[in-house]
Amino acid sequence: MTFQKPSHTFTKIHLKALRTNNFKILFALSFTVFINTLSFSQDIPNKGKTIDRTSKDSLVTKIDSLPIAPSSEKTQDTIVNDSVKPKKELLETIVKYHAKDYTRFSNKRQKLYLYNEAKIDYGDMNIQAGSITIDYNKNTVYARGITDTVSGYTQKPVFTQGSNVVEPDSIVFNTETQKALIYNSKTEQGEGTVISETTKKENDSVYFVKDAKYTTSKNLDDPEYYIKLRKAKIVPGKKIVTGLANLFIYDVPTPLGLPFGFFPQSEKQTSGVIIPTFGEQNDRGYFLQNGGYYFAISDYLDLAVLGDYYTNGSYGVRLENTYAKRYRYRGNVGFRYENLITSERGFPDYAISTIYNLRWSHNQDSKANPSSRFSASVNLGSSTYYRQSINQINTGAFLNNTLASSVSYSKTFQGEPQVNFSLTATHSQNTNTESINMTLPTFQGSISRMYPFASKTGTKKGIVQNVNLQYNLRAENRIQTTDSLFFKKEMFDDAKAGFQHSIPLTTNFKLFKYFSASASSNFNEVWTFKTINRRFDTTTNETITEDVNGFDSFRTYNFSTSIGTTIYGMFNFEKEGEDRKIKAIRHVIRPSISYNINPAFDRYYDTYEGDEIIDADGTTRREIEEYSRFEGGIFGVPNKNFSSTMGISVSNNLEAKVRDRDSTATEAKKIILLNNLNFSTSYNFAGDSLKWSPVRMSGGTQLFKNKMSINFGATLDPYALDNNNRRIDKFNIDNGGSLFRLTSANLNASWAFSSSDGKNKKNDKDSGIQENVRSGGRADDLFGVSEDFANQQINGKDKEEEKPSDLYKYRIPWNFRVAYAVNYSNSSRQNEISSHSLMFSGDIELSPKWSIGGSSGYDLKNAGFTYTQLRFERDLLSWRMNFSWVPFSTRSSWNFFIGIKSSILKDLKYEKRRQPDIQL
Known part of the structure; x- marks a missing residue:
């Protein structure tokens, strides 16, 4: 509906009696005559030319009684563009x-x-x-x-x-x-x-x-x-x-x-200063931490440059980058460097150490390219980084003893046959021994299976039609180095490279209706560019091994076959007229027997004369030593001895049908009694002694509605030991012992249970667990969680508010996790528990805004508590308060934080901490 001001559409006329004013009339006429006489209305007359009023045009038939005024030389009157603008309307739009x-x-x-x-x-x-x-x-x-x-x-x-x-x-x-x-x-x-x-x-x-x-x-x-x-x-x-x-x-x-x-108040990401936190550390003095600058480079890329500075001269630099492109990829890159100074210059305990860590994670969206994929997961750096760094973000990762990285690219070429290849660079680092193994790179290529005898129509049947072969290629450049030589020229001196070609030929078929059989033969060829030559130096009485550069190769082949079946057993406990709790138990057995032949390729072995030995008759001779020039190669050495081995394995599965507690359920509930129970061993027909290998047993199950997981394993050796605790070719039962000798055993159990309200509740520590995983740690909080409260405040999202109920809620949400592990060793009659530990963690939500949690463990063998962390959190509506405490150990520390959740006021915070001393 529209409206306009009524005065714009209606004209008000006021009637008034009129009278004559002669003076004003005469004055107006006189003024008009005066103006018309002295002005030309801005017309410019033509000079030097007169108008002949008596001449007539021959074409004119009638003379107008009104004279025609001369036209002006101006094309437009300037009065039209009046400097006084008209008054605007009251309302410019409807x-x-x-x-x-x-x-x-x-x-x-x-x-x-x-x-x-x-x-x-x-x-x-x-x-x-x-x-x-x-x-x-x-x-x-x-x-x-x-x-x-x-x-x-x-x-x-x-x-x-x-x-x-x-x-x-x-x-x-x-x-x-x-x-x-x-x-x-x-x-x-x-x-x-x-x-x-x-x-x-x-x-x-x-x-x-x-x-x-x-x-x-x-x-x-x-x-x-x-x-x-x-x-x-x-x-x-x-x-x-x-x-x-x-x-x-x-x-x-x-x-x-x-x-x-x-x-x-920009709704987009903007660059800005990151305010540091201040505090004091025992060995470093006063410090400023986590200060720097945030660069909002674009909608797809950002960069945070952070730094720490301590008054004793120590400093740290961190670069954190995140990038993402929708439906394409996303990832993050982080680099951390710390220069640590201990004590004062001139003192005997003065030391300087530098530690660093590089992390990169890249994930490609599955929709980006179905035929190729690139991914990266990199975590490398100083072996002592997580132990020496005292940043709170590394709390849950300092117990890590392995750093691993992998960068890979794979491509698939569709067609018949299909061709696949991948290029991978890997890195594995032991932080205890500081040894590093790398492959730069590994190339793997394959051609999909081809069935040369398969029919063009229908399914493949029989031993001949199922014959298939494929081609695999693996090329690898392997580097073994140490932490001190990492990224230096010396790390490439002992690099090893090689190629491995393999062509497997397999088939499978049914035998006697109930048995599945398979047979395969594999041809393997290895190329290498470095071999060895071994000799004995009589001058120094030492065996000398020399590297020989140059191309060399060896070829091997083997044959294997297997046969297996599946046996189903059903034990029915139901009886007519009875409603028993256990309805039935089903037992599934999968036995299989395999046979492998590996020929001896002794032609690839050489001999040399070793050290002198004296025979029983007193004669002196040199011992003949045998070696392969391919020793130390990345793809191993050819088999020296002929082997003919039979493998035996049995797997078991037990399930039960029980009466459901839900009275409305129409069918019995299925539960797992034993998820798997496996036995395996082998017998070498060509062996001269110790033909039977130890029996390996493994199993696992799930209890309490899959909340508790149990896995166990054991190794049983049929042979006895001599007085020097060495295996002898004599069964243990024949030596006065039992049928098998238990050499090792292990048991792992984990149990996670919670109240009904705390079952699916997401904790704020989830981001800390993700940080643990990125650092190579556990995917749970049993070893503690990384807690950088300022970062969590910036990047974390507020929890969804629950609608309050009118009824009193007396149940407190909680969750608890416990893990138990024990390992037994008895390979040489030591009969000891090698490790025995119990780990536990949990959270309790005392109120919707107040929660406490912790993680700890107890070493039952050494009788002491393991790394312990206690966590407290209070949701103060627009604020968040956190407190983390490590009460004992070399990393004893605490951290208190209170700050506003909103990112716009993230610098309005207070943080106080007591950091652990530097451990070098």
């Missing part, structure tokens, strides 16, 4: 309005009244309120709520202009100047809200406020904290510039304030 109860226009007051659910659209401006009044004389719009005896003051105005939304108690808006006065407004600005008693709107992009409150609290009626802005200028979507401002907590002023402030 106004649309609506009200639920009534719409009334007062012709006398020139006002339009809208009442109850009133709404006005004027250009990009929209006002919704309980009552709206438009004053045409003052060019103003006044909007306010309505008062109800039951609900009170309702339908408060909502003023919208562009993307800016203001919710005041009332508003006065001038349609001509676009200015406004807003009373008791609440305006969202970025992640926060500005609450102001009086706001002056200068134009559509500038607001001025006085004695306003800026907060990120969700409770705007009674915010738990706010920053009081004495005078401030607001540019919606860009910035808030304020004068004197200080922090209030529940309307209580605090001394925390600034003489002026700047709050960026």
Whole structure:
């Protein structure tokens, strides 16, 4: 519905009696004659030329009685472009309005009244309120709520202009100047809200406020904290510039304030300074940590440069980068470097050490390219990095003893046959021995299986039609080095390279209807570029091994076959007229027998004369030593001895059907009694002694609705030991012992259980567990979690608020995890428990805003507690408070943090910590 001012459409005519004024008439005529006589109306007459009024055109048949005035030389009269602009209309655009109860226009007051659910659209401006009044004389719009005896003051105005939304108690808006006065407004600005008693709107992009409150609290009626802005200028979507401002907590002023402030309000990522935290460390002195600069490079890429500095000269630098492209890839790169100084220069315990760590994770979206894939998971650096670094983010990873990396690219070429290849670089580092194994790179290529005798139509049947072969190629460049030579020229001196070609030929078929049989033969060829030559030096009486550079190769082949079946056994306990708890037990047995032949390739072995030995008869001779020139190669050496081996294995599975506790269930519930129970051994027909290999047993099961997982294993040796604890070719039962001798055993059990309310509850420590995994640690909190509270505050997301129930909730959510591990060793009659430990962790949510947790363990063998971490967290609505404590061990420390959750005020925080001493 549209309207215009009535005075624009109706002309008011006032009738009045007229009388003659002779003086004024004569004066007007005289003035007109005077002007016409002395002026030419801006016409420029032609000079030097007269108009012949007596001449006539022969074509003219009739002479006009009115003389034709001479045309002007100007093409346009300048009076048309008048410098006085016409007055603008009151309303430049059409106004649309609506009200639920009534719409009334007062012709006398020139006002339009809208009442109850009133709404006005004027250009990009929209006002919704309980009552709206438009004053045409003052060019103003006044909007306010309505008062109800039951609900009170309702339908408060909502003023919208562009993307800016203001919710005041009332508003006065001038349609001509676009200015406004807003009373008791609440305006969202970025992640926060500005609450102001009086706001002056200068134009559509500038607001001025006085004695306003800026907060990120969700409770705007009674915010738990706010920053009081004495005078401030607001540019919606860009910035808030304020004068004197200080922090209030529940309307209580605090001394925390600034003489002026700047709050960026950009909805996009912006670059900025990261405020450091300060503290004191025993061996390093006072410090500034985690300070730096954040670079918002683009929507797909960012970079954070952080640094630490200590007054004794130690420092650290960290680079953290995240990149992502939707439906393509995402990843992150992190580099950390620390220069640690211990004691003071001149003291005997003065030392300088440098540690570093490089991490890179890259994941390609599966939709990006179905035929090729690139992935990376890199974690390498100093072997002592996680032990020496005292950054809280490494808390859950300092027990790691292995660093591993892998960068791979794979490509598939569709067709018949299909061709696949991959290029991989790997890295494995033992932080205890500081040994490093790398492959730079490993190339693997293969051609898919080909069935040369298969029929063109139908399925493949029989031993001949199932014959298939394929081709595999593996090329590897392997490097073995140490931590001290890493990334140095010497690490490449002992690099080994080689190629391995293999062509497996296999087939499978059914035998006697119930047996599945398979047969395979494999041809293997190895290329190498470095061999050895071994000889005995009689001068030094030492065996000398020399490297021989050059191409060399060897070829091997073998044959294997296997046969197996599946046996099902059902034990039914049900009887007619009885409803037993256990209905039936099913036992599945999968026995299999395999046979392998590996020929002897002794032609690849050479001999040399070794050290002198004296025979029993007193003669002296040199011992003949045998070796292969391919020893030390990355693909091993050819078999020296012929072997003909039979392998035996049996796997078992036990399941039960039991009565379901749910009375509405129509079928019995299936549970697993024994997930697997496997036995395996082998017999070497060509062996001269110790033909039977030890029996290996392994098994596992799940209990308590799959909440508890148990895995166990054992090794049983049938042969006896002599007095020197060496295996002899005599069965243990024939030596006065049992049938088998238990040489090793292990048992691992883990149990995770929780209350019904804490079962699916996500914890804030999930980000810490992800940090553990990235650092090569455990995917749980049994060894503690990484806790950098400032980072967690910046990157973490708030937990979803649960709707409070009207009923009292007496159950406290909790969860608990426990892991038990024991290992037994008796290979040489030591009969000891080599390791015996119990680890546990848990969390308790005392209230929806208060939770405690911890992780610890007990070494049952050495009788002592393992690494222990206690965690406390308090959700203070807009704030978060965390406390982490490691009560004992060499990494004894604590860390307290309290800060605002919102990223816009992330630097408004307090952090206090006691860091562990440096352990070199």
